[in-house]
Amino acid sequence: MNAGADVPSEILTPLRAVCLALPETREEAAWAGVRWRVRRQTFAHVVTIEAGWPPAYARAAETDGPSTVLTFWSGGPELEVLRRTGHPFFGPPWGPDVVGMVLDESPDWDEIAELLTESFCRRAPTTLARTVVRPEP
Template sequence: MTAPADVPPEFLDRLRPICRELPESYEEPAWVGVRWRIRKRTFAHVLTVDPDHQMAYARAVATDEPTCVLTFRSPVDELHALVAGGHPFYKPGWGADVLGMVLGDGVDWAEIGELLTESYCLLAPKKLAAQVAGPAGLCC
């Protein structure tokens, strides 16, 4: 079992290459867990939720046990579609465009790559977002 807010190294090992390849993105410790930013805007945040310490996260995820989660930005229509599909996606109680995802066995890392690239593109300056090629050859 992980300590409060500790992120399993195997998740960080998968997230880091995804986030590092985005122009001018950087990693830093967050108030809890780890976050990736473009300029001063967070486009991805990973942490292990401890219901005794991160109660808002625990309520959003509906867990009473430590659970590793990833939050990021998403277009509202896509956010609603993913949340409607249920686990592993959930809607945190903050930010209209913030989407959460429980990380665990069976995670689709290709999908996470697409979701984090899209999150980055929503927050990055247009000049940087234009440097990112999405599935259609354009940033998200």
């Protein structure tokens, strides 16, 4: 499967702009979808669910699709709020500090930029994370 081909360009383009603006970030094809990494750590992953595939994402997001979902890392009080808020957020079972977000028809790109910047800072080495200017909430 062509990993990035399933993610709509109207979602991939703004995600790419946010993620690649962060230092030492690279984009790569994931087993499904696209992921962004800082050094060896993935801090964001986007994938489109179609006909219940990939099944782990379909179960976690409670949809057979078509739907595009983003996963990222969070922590502190924000983590529990996001995981318990409900749509568009969900708590995937593959990591206690991972949050999923369904990217519906009109994603809030400012909120997504904040969440991805925070995710980057959680996954990046401390000295690199300190160089990042975080968006104002």
